[in-house]
Amino acid sequence: MTASVPAIPVVSSESSLSRYLQEIRKFPMLEPGEEYMLAKSWREHEDTKAAHRLVTSHLRLVAKIAMGYRGYGLPVSELISEGNVGMMQAVKRFEPDRGFRLATYAMWWIRAAIQEYILHSWSLVKMGTTAAQKKLFFNLRKLKGQMQAIDDGDLPADVVTKIATTLDVPEADVVSMNQRLAAGDHSLNAPLRVDGEGEWQDWLVDESESQEIRLGDQQELGKRKALLAGAMKGLNERERHILIERRLREEPTTLEDLSQHYGISRERVRQIEVRAFEKLQKAIKTAAIQQQLA
Helix, strand or coil, rough: CCCCCCCCCCCCCCHHHHHHHHHCCCCCCCCHHHHHHHHEEEEHHCCCHHHHHHHHHHHHHHHHHHHHCCHHHCHHHHHHHHHHHHHHHHHHHHCHHHCHHHHHHHHHHHHHHHHHHHHHHHCCHCCCHHHHHHHHHHHHHHHHHHHHCCCCCCCCCHHHHHHHHCCCCCHHHHHHHHHHCCCCCCCCCCEEECCCCEHHHHHCCCCCCCCCHHHHHHHHHHHHHHHHHHCCCCCCCCHHHHHHHHHCCCCCCCCCHHHHHHHHCHHHHHHHHHHHHHHHHHHHHCCCCCCCCC
16 A cells, blocks of 8 residues: 555554554444445555555454454454454455445455464364364354353263254264364473483384385285286287276176177176186286295
8 A cells, every 4th residue: 555545553462452442443334335435446446545444444343253263272463463464355356346245245354364374373183174174173162152061171962962963073073173172282392201301202103004014015016916917918819808807997897898899698708707817817826836936
């Protein structure tokens, strides 16, 4: 914005929150017609003074929405600041000719900005990463408050069932998320004992396969593929094609399709498939024994 446009009030800390809330009450609410003309002026002429009035007239809305997210343990001043960013984005994209008020449109942008800030501030371990987990993360505390189940302990079974039904999520997810929100984050480098010897990470078990096991599996798989490829060379073209189509595809080709392809009966195709598979097994077994004797 240009220098002639007043700066938007900023809440710099929790101590200045009361003063900020008093300050934003000085900005008057806009009548529908006035809001429409300001929005048109900004959209068509990039009138920064009009945009400033649109933003400042909705700062109370931002503060109200931000207050609803106080339960996540983050400074309200920061929640408001993020919400104000969302408000500016809403003004930037608002289309007054669509017929609805700016507040209706802006609420989505304000909540999105605040929630995005919360997601980046909270541990991914606590909130989860799927859409359902994020939905549960942002609604669990509110529903617990409505049901007067605000203790940090385990939720009663009936409350778990009601929350799971309301949010359409498994009951196990409700229990898990409640436990995550109640637990604090711990550093993997935190000492196990008072003397400072040993860290939590020293006791973490790596459940993944070791490099030796993984390399061994890869070598074994390579040997099996080589045995299969060698055995396949012992089949004639028709046997090889039928066996691949019937045994080595995720969706096997039907006997009917193969019988039409070769102009033979379905029973004949089945016989060729069985014979080819027996020949393949015998060839692989023989080659494996030869490898062991080599």
